[in-house]
Amino acid sequence: MMDWTDRHCRFFHRQLTRRALLYTEMVVADAVIHGNRERLLGFDEAEYPVALQLGGSEPAKLAEAARIGAAFGYDEINLNVGCPSDRVQSGTFGACLMKVPDLVGACVAAMKESVAIPVTVKCRIGVDDQNPEEALDRLADAVFSAGADALWVHARKAWLQGLSPRENRDIPPLDYGRVYRLKERLSKKFIGINGGVQTIDEAATHLAHVDGVMLGRSAYHTPGILAAVDARIYGEAERAPMLPDVVDAMAAYAARHIEQGGKLSHVTRHMTGLFHGRGGARRFRQILSTDATRPGAGPEVLHRAFLEVAPGAQDEAA
Structure with missing residues (x-):
């Protein structure tokens, strides 16, 4: 969601749902440390609850960026290990980190040590020729052993070689069952699902198997669906905003x-x-x-x- 879920987008989405956790676009750790922090991290208090999504692969830098984010008042720090874009691959972070789960674990451990707020991870079920059964288990075990508070799984393999990021939105097919099996194995851990969820009805169906559902493009292109979140997902009796x-x-x-x-x-x-x-x-x-x-x-x-x-x-x- 780079260049999409900026502070203006989040303020707009907050007018439609009071309860959903909103995520920033991914911000590179180096940019947080050395860039214009107010421009990159500033947000309106009306956006709460809101999580800062970071990109990077160096534990020390991610720890420093997490500290800065926490000081800005974010409710959660999320490490993106799922984005397949060319910009991300050239920086050695995003989905390519699925290949080095121990490094991801080290990044999570450093971030957990630096902040008191939750640290979570967003990943894919695997990349390229990886076996999703093995790859996702290894990544999940590494981040939870390091203290991660939640793992959000985009239920599609990231294909870094041979497919463009646009093509990778539809190919290969989604495998929700793989995420469900991860939750069955790690029943006491928070496992959320992402990828291809178009409606709140679909989100409710997934919640019979996992702990949370993340909406991306569907919420951006048809934001009106967010107005049903508070009643359908959180059980609130208040009517949808007019x-x-x-x-x-x-x-x-x-x-x-x-x-x-x-x-x-x-x-x-x-x-x-x-x-x-x-x-x-x-x-x-x-x-x-x-x-x-x-x-x-x-x-x-x-x-x-x-x-x-x-x-x-x-x-x-x-």
Whole structure:
């Protein structure tokens, strides 16, 4: 989710669910240590609960980055051992670390020693020619022995050679059963599942087998599904947020961002899928993709786009 789940995206998603744990995009440990920390790590307190996802392969650097993240107020530090992008491979972190589980364990141990908040890991079921039965067990044993508080498993093998990251989104097929078997073997450990989950109904089905479900692209492209999380997953009785309230909150947020020197499009680019499947959704998306990107665009553009949504949809819950 690099370049997607930035602070503006997370603020938007928080308008739809109060309870779901939100994750940052992956931030490289070196960038946290040497870069502009406020730009990379800053977030609005309205985003809580929120986890910082780190990338890296050097225990000492990850420990320092974790300390910095904890000082910023994050609720969790997550080590990404699942991203297959070319940028990640060139830096010797991400999914390629599945091949060196002992090093991942050392990274987790260093991070656990440096912070008091939970340290978790996100991985694949394996990479390239690895046997997922053996590879996932080795990785899981290494990180839990090092003190990891949870393991999130993307139920698809990462193919680093011969497939592009885009192709790897669909090939090879997902293997949810492999994650279920890991949970059966490690029944007392928190095992979460990720990959290809499109609806909250599907998420609820997975929760019969594992401890948590992580949504990625489906939540980004069709964010309205997040509005069902609090009731369906957490059992809360409160009704889903109303769409006019979500738009008003985002317009006010965008106004504050613009006052601080930002652009409307920084915020609205994450909102284009809000009315997916509703009348006027296409026009709403068009306005945010064009008018919101023009110089000087203000929050009134968001309100104007909302007026293009079918009247019935304007009054609906998210």
